[in-house]
Amino acid sequence: MxxxxxxxxxxxxxxxxxxxxxxxxxxxxxPRPGRPGMRDSHIGGPMLWPQDEPWPLCREPHRRDDEGYVPDEIRKSRTVGTWPTRRPWPDAGAPGQDGPVPLTGLAQFFRRDIAALACGPDGADLAQIFRCPFTHGPYGERRYLLRWRHSSEAERAERFLAMAPEVPLLRGEDELPEPCVLxxxxxxxxxxxxxxxxxxxxxxxxxxxxxxxxxxxxxxxxxxxxxxxxxxxxxxxxxxxxxxxxxxxxxxxxxxxxxxxxxxxxxxxxxxxxxxxxxxxxxxxxxxxxxxxxxxxxxxxxxxxxxxxxxxxxxxxxxxxxxxxxxxxxx
Incomplete structure (x- = not known):
């Protein structure tokens, strides 16, 4: 519609x-909740991402929280209209303490769907937006990433990433985008x-x-x-x-x-x-x-x-x- x-x-x-x-x-x-595919412009859906390409990571120090929400539990709670349960952070190797953190894919936009989208470097026509799921520094700053692609090149990959890596816990329910069609x-x-x-x-x-x-x-x-x-x-x-x-x-x-x-x-x-x-x-x-x-x-x-x-x-x-x-x- x-x-x-x-x-x-x-x-x-x-x-x-x-x-x-x-x-x-x-x-x-x-945006409205739906089931976008990796070749669609969307918010919160699967990225057009070649399987052999490393997923973007945040390698900066992160602020540590004591509790968080499991991504799959957030998804299930949204389906049934309840609120997810807060869980304690893992004790060993918890994200935000001692290691890189996979970024959360927020959105991707193709110029073929959105003519007003400006071109990226060398005429790139696909913009992919990411955010670190954790905050940085004493003021809770966020880190974002804009990744430009040529969609025709990306679509020639033999295989694509089926599921993006996730941290085991998110600091808030609103860190996980709901898949939306545009x-x-x-x-x-x-x-x-x-x-x-x-x-x-x-x-x-x-x-x-x-x-x-x-x-x-x-x-x-x-x-x-x-x-x-x-x-x-x-x-x-x-x-x-x-x-x-x-x-x-x-x-x-x-x-x-x-x-x-x-x-x-x-x-x-x-x-x-x-x-x-x-x-x-x-x-x-x-x-x-x-x-x-x-x-x-x-x-x-x-x-x-x-x-x-x-x-x-x-x-x-x-x-x-x-x-x-x-x-x-x-x-």
Missing amino acids: SRTTPARPVSVEAVFPELAAHRGRTTRLH HPEEVDTYPWAEDGTLPAPLIARIDAWDDAQAAEHGADAASYQGDLSVPPGWRVGGYPSWASTGPMAIGCESCATPMRLLLTAEGYEMGADSHSWMPLEDRDPSLQGKASIREGRSVAQPTRLRFGRDRDLHVFTCSADPGHPPRWVLA
């Missing part, structure tokens, strides 16, 4: 004609309106308009950031959202070139002020507004993942050389 974003509650360019010059496009991925949809997007992302007089007018809308319509008022600017959820390209940090200039650490947004990962498909973006197919047509949204985690949090304290994870790549290291920004 495809996913269709409802028409915006207000025509933003009718209210602010200057925004036409800043209109962009983003591809909403609309329903890509392109929508218009506009810059976050704060601290230099748009001309200052325009930002002032947007803020004044938001205040007037709230005064007239109360809690049901449309807002620029929540309803007209950047959609929530997983998406490719477009503009970054800056709700937690405020806008940031992201430059390549190798050559100082301004970087472009490759993709955004977000745990939830809507927030308190962004429910108008929920697709029509996930609504009860007999109801209106927020009340029409169908309940259940498969709609609100389909991937089961979290990034930081429910923030957006932006992945930026160098616009001059996509082979330069990406930057991972929680915002």
